[in-house]
Amino acid sequence: xxxxxxxxxxxxxxxxPVHLPCNHSTISGxxxxxxxxxxxxxxxEYVIHGLTSNVNNRMASLAIAEDRKSSTLILHRATLRDxxxxxxxxxxxxxxxxxGPGTSLSVIP
Amino acid sequence: NAGVTQTPKFQVLKTxxxxxxxxxxxxxxxxMYWYRQDPGMGLRLIYYSAxxxxxxxxxxxxxxxxxxxxxxxxxxxxxxxxxxxTSVYFCASSDYQSGDEKxxxxxxxxxxxx
Numbered sequence: 001x002x003x004x005x006x007x008x009x010x011x012x013x014x015x016x017p018v019h020l021p022c023n024h025s026t027i028s029g030x031x032x033x034x035x036x037x038x039x040x041x042x043x044x045e046y047v048i049h050g051l052t053s054n055v056n057n058r059m060a061s062l063a064i065a066e067d068r069k070s071s072t073l074i075l076h077r078a079t080l081r082d083x084x085x086x087x088x089x090x091x092x093x094x095x096x097x098x099x100g101p102g103t104s105l106s107v108i109p
Numbered sequence: 110n111a112g113v114t115q116t117p118k119f120q121v122l123k124t125x126x127x128x129x130x131x132x133x134x135x136x137x138x139x140x141m142y143w144y145r146q147d148p149g150m151g152l153r154l155i156y157y158s159a160x161x162x163x164x165x166x167x168x169x170x171x172x173x174x175x176x177x178x179x180x181x182x183x184x185x186x187x188x189x190x191x192x193x194x195t196s197v198y199f200c201a202s203s204d205y206q207s208g209d210e211k212x213x214x215x216x217x218x219x220x221x222x223x
Contacts, residue, residue: 030208031208032208032209034211034212036212036214042216042217043113043199043201043214043215043216043217044152044199044201044212044214045214046211046212046213049209049211051208051209085151087151087152090208091207091208091210092207092208093205093206093207093208094159094206094207095206096154096157096165096167096168097142097154097157097212098154098168099144099151099152099153099154100151101150101151102151
């Protein structure tokens with residue numbers, strides 16, 4: 001079973017920030033938090049990952065709660081091209097990588 | 110840089126037929142994975158290979174076999190296809206099977222079993 005829970009769907013207006021939440025209450029100390037997204041008819045692509053500290057890259061920011069039981073993927077200005085299914089997973093060494101159903105993000109022009 | 114390449118992109122089988130889905134990566138990655146995605150659903154892990162010469166079952170291994178042919182290639186075989194195996198199949202790879210390593214995915218194989 002997936003070790004994370006996410007809302008099934010979210011909506012955002014174009015050019016506004018989007019905060020996608022993820023709960024991972026059973027996370028262990030060695031689990032990294034990864035986010036991937038899947039555009040329509042494509043394979044998933046990596047977005048961002050982190051362990052304890054907040055992370056930024058050109059695509060997004062990842063805010064990790066102090067107790068690490070939840071995290072938030074932040075898209076600073078949503079565009080129509082950001083409409084996708086976003087997956088939050090936890091990943092550790094020598095263990096299966098299990099995906100949940102993810103959050104389907106719709107971006108409204 | 111091709112990344113993860115899957116062949117074929119589309120396939121239609123009749124119930125009971127067999128086939129092999131091919132996956133190759135050119136990133137010198139040690140770990141490879143096979144997932145299936147049913148319509149409107151998330152990804153489910155079928156099998157994975159932490160390193161060359163090793164394979165392990167994932168969440169839904171029944172009806173499938175895998176071969177880690179060499180470091181580059183990881184194939185998925187359906188010995189006797191069933192309609193329940195109609196799905197999109199994704200292959201992925203990562204440098205190592207560690208928490209800090211990103212997964213890289215192929216573009217998928219859409220399989221229909223009639």
